[in-house]
Amino acid sequence: MRMKSLVLGFAALLMSSSAYAADPGVTDTEIKIGDVNILTGPASFIGRAVSVGSKMAAAEINEAGGVNGRKIVIATEDDGYVPARSFQGLKKLIESDEIFALNGTSGTANILAMLPLIEENNLPTVVTTTPAELVYKPVRPSVFVIGARYVDAFYGQLKYIHDKLEPANPVYGLIRQDDDFGVTVEGGYDRAVKEFGVKDGIRLKFKRGTTNFSAEVLQLRAAGVNVLANGGIIAGAANILGEARKLSMDMQVASVWSEDMPPSVKLSAPAGYAYLVGDYVALNDQATDAFDATAKKYLSEGEVAAINRYSYITYVGLKVLAKAMEGCGKELTRACTIEQLRKIKDFDTGGLTAPISFDNDLQLSGTSLKIYQLDPKTQKFTTLQDFTDFSAK
Known part of the structure; x- marks a missing residue:
C-alpha cells in the first residue's frame, strides 16, 4: 500500500510539471x-536602444510583481x-539558453533568417524592429508584428506634402x-504619384x-525634382541631402523613419532641409517625456542616452507579450501565450504607439503613423x- 502511494505521488508530481x-x-x-x-557594428545604436527598451519594460513588470509571480529575465x-549570425544567435537562445519567447528581432533580412526556427519551435514572437510585409505575409501562427509598412509611411508623407504644403509645379x-526594402519605398511613392496625378520626374536605384x-x-536636378522620396538610410540619406544642398536644390523631402533618430539627424541636419518622417512611434510628446523620465529610475546614464524610437517600440512589445502571458495564469505555455496574443484588443501603450490589437487576420497592429x-x-x-491610418482600403 505504501509503495502504491509513492508511485501515485510520483505520477502526480510528473503530471503537475508536465x-x-x-x-x-x-x-x-x-x-x-x-x-x-545589433550590438556591434555601424548600426549598433539601434540594437542598444532595443535592449534598453526591453530592460526597462522588464524592470517595471518585475517591480510590479512579475507575470503572475514570475520575474522576466x-x-x-x-x-x-x-x-x-541572427539564425545562429536564435539557435543558441533556443537550445542553450532555453528561452520561452522572443521580443527584439533585428533587421528585415535578419528576422527572415530566424523565421524557420521560430516556426519550428512555435516560439511566441513580437516583432517590433522591422514590420516588413515578408514577415507577416504569409501569416506565421506564433509571429505578431507591431508597426506600419514603408509603403504607407512614404505615401502618408507625400500626401501631407501634396495636401498641406502644396509645392508649386x-x-x-x-x-x-536596389533591394526588397527599396521596393517597399517605391510602392508608397508609386501610389502617391498615381493618386495625386503629379509629374513623376525620375526614379533612381542605388x-x-x-x-x-x-x-x-x-x-x-536635371529632372526638376522638388518633391523627393529619399529612400536612403542614416549616412546614405544624409549624403543625398548634402549633395542636393551643394546644388542649391529647393525640395520637400519624405524620409525613412530611421531618419528621426539622433545619430541620423546629426548627419542630415547640416544640409538644412526641413524633411518629413512618417513613424508609427511617438517622438516628442507627453508619452515620450513620461518614458524618458521613468527611464532614469531603471537605467544607467549611458543607457538613458541610448534611448531612441526603437526603445519605445520594444518596450511596448514586451508589455504586450507580458499581458498575453498574464492571461495564461500559472499554467504558462507557448500555445496559451499565442492564443492570448491573438486576443489582444486595443492595448493601451500610453501614447507611445496607437493602441495594439492582434485580433486580425495578419496579427499586425500599430500601423497608424x-x-x-x-x-x-x-x-x-x-x-x-x-x-493616422494610411493603408490602402
Whole structure:
C-alpha cells in the first residue's frame, strides 16, 4: 500500500510539471525572453536602444510583481546585423539558453533568417524592429508584428506634402536602395504619384552601401525634382541631402523613419532641409517625456542616452507579450501565450504607439503613423499630423 502511494505521488508530481516540460524558459520563479539584435557594428545604436527598451519594460513588470509571480529575465544575442549570425544567435537562445519567447528581432533580412526556427519551435514572437510585409505575409501562427509598412509611411508623407504644403509645379522624384526594402519605398511613392496625378520626374536605384550620390543627385536636378522620396538610410540619406544642398536644390523631402533618430539627424541636419518622417512611434510628446523620465529610475546614464524610437517600440512589445502571458495564469505555455496574443484588443501603450490589437487576420497592429517635420536648426521634430491610418482600403 505504501509503495502504491509513492508511485501515485510520483505520477502526480510528473503530471503537475508536465505543462513546463514541453515549453522551456519557464520556472516557478522566472520567464526567460530572448532578444537577437545589433550590438556591434555601424548600426549598433539601434540594437542598444532595443535592449534598453526591453530592460526597462522588464524592470517595471518585475517591480510590479512579475507575470503572475514570475520575474522576466532577458537573454540577448548580438547578430552584428548579419542574417547568418541572427539564425545562429536564435539557435543558441533556443537550445542553450532555453528561452520561452522572443521580443527584439533585428533587421528585415535578419528576422527572415530566424523565421524557420521560430516556426519550428512555435516560439511566441513580437516583432517590433522591422514590420516588413515578408514577415507577416504569409501569416506565421506564433509571429505578431507591431508597426506600419514603408509603403504607407512614404505615401502618408507625400500626401501631407501634396495636401498641406502644396509645392508649386511639383515634380516628384524617388531615390531608393536596389533591394526588397527599396521596393517597399517605391510602392508608397508609386501610389502617391498615381493618386495625386503629379509629374513623376525620375526614379533612381542605388546599391546598399553606396556613399557617393553626386551622379544621382545631378539626375534629380536635371529632372526638376522638388518633391523627393529619399529612400536612403542614416549616412546614405544624409549624403543625398548634402549633395542636393551643394546644388542649391529647393525640395520637400519624405524620409525613412530611421531618419528621426539622433545619430541620423546629426548627419542630415547640416544640409538644412526641413524633411518629413512618417513613424508609427511617438517622438516628442507627453508619452515620450513620461518614458524618458521613468527611464532614469531603471537605467544607467549611458543607457538613458541610448534611448531612441526603437526603445519605445520594444518596450511596448514586451508589455504586450507580458499581458498575453498574464492571461495564461500559472499554467504558462507557448500555445496559451499565442492564443492570448491573438486576443489582444486595443492595448493601451500610453501614447507611445496607437493602441495594439492582434485580433486580425495578419496579427499586425500599430500601423497608424504620425507625420513629423525636422527643424534643421534646432534638430527637433514638430508633429504635423497625429496617428493616422494610411493603408490602402
